[in-house]
Amino acid sequence: xxxxxxxxxxxxxxxxxxxxxxxxxxxxxxxxxxxxxxxxxxxxxxxxxxxxxxxxxxxxxxxxxxxxxxxxxxxxxxxxxxxxxxxxxxxxxxxxxxxxxxxxxxxxxxxxxxxxxxxxxxxxxxxxxxxxxxxxxxxxxxxxxxxxxxxxxxxxxxxxxxxxxxxxxxxxxxxxxxxxxxxxxxxxxxxxxxxxxxxxxxxxxxxxxxxxxxxxxxxxxxxxxxxxxxxxxxxxxxxxxxxxxxxxxxx
Numbered sequence: 001x002x003x004x005x006x007x008x009x010x011x012x013x014x015x016x017x018x019x020x021x022x023x024x025x026x027x028x029x030x031x032x033x034x035x036x037x038x039x040x041x042x043x044x045x046x047x048x049x050x051x052x053x054x055x056x057x058x059x060x061x062x063x064x065x066x067x068x069x070x071x072x073x074x075x076x077x078x079x080x081x082x083x084x085x086x087x088x089x090x091x092x093x094x095x096x097x098x099x100x101x102x103x104x105x106x107x108x109x110x111x112x113x114x115x116x117x118x119x120x121x122x123x124x125x126x127x128x129x130x131x132x133x134x135x136x137x138x139x140x141x142x143x144x145x146x147x148x149x150x151x152x153x154x155x156x157x158x159x160x161x162x163x164x165x166x167x168x169x170x171x172x173x174x175x176x177x178x179x180x181x182x183x184x185x186x187x188x189x190x191x192x193x194x195x196x197x198x199x200x201x202x203x204x205x206x207x208x209x210x211x212x213x214x215x216x217x218x219x220x221x222x223x224x225x226x227x228x229x230x231x232x233x234x235x236x237x238x239x240x241x242x243x244x245x246x247x248x249x250x251x
Contacts, residue, residue: 004033034070
């Protein structure tokens with residue numbers, strides 16, 4: 001995720017987040033912000049200067065500092081501003097797909113995403129919506145509320161509707177697709193826990209990779225980091241930071 005204001009201020013570390021690696025066949029940028037002008041200007045920079053296939057508006061970020069500036073989960077709570085942001089971005093993206101990711105709402109038990117989706121698809125239709133059935137308040141705790149998927153799906157109309165949340169195995173993936181008539185499933189933490197989950201899904205089998213294979217993954221991660229951020233002290237420190245964050249998910 002990149003912050004629109006940081007991109008506009010030219011922050012080098014923010015631009016490193018939106019740099020495409022040659023091995024990436026499909027590459028999108030998730031953008032956070034709360035105002036039409038900054039979001040549209042950032043989108044235009046990304047479309048004009050970066051190699052991207054789509055932009056995703058992060059209306060599901062629960063981080064307080066993002067929400068305090070009107071972005072993340074706070075943006076759907078201001079429907080008119082949300083519509084302005086989507087419309088302004090679409091106006092400068094020259095056909096590059098624009099997607100949106102949202103949560104159930106701000107508070108646990110107060111479900112507002114279905115109304116948000118209805119407003120969005122009526123007034124400023126994105127190309128795809130991804131729904132994370134947890135609230136801002138929940139962040140990543142407790143189980144995702146998949147019972148709220150169908151009301152949100154009904155509000156989507158003809159906009160493709162994806163869902164993410166607690167899909168940690170190939171069995172979870174196919175079970176959710178059988179239970180809910182969604183367009184697709186997004187996997188987040190499941191891929192951090194075991195990056196080979198996509199092979200498991202593709203081959204419909206559980207795959208417990210060996211210790212040597214796990215070590216090779218770590219080496220590849222470090223090499224990608226040093227290639228991306230550089231092998232100077234700053235690059236090493238940034239690679240170490242993301243490596244430790246990733247390792248915190250490993251099982």
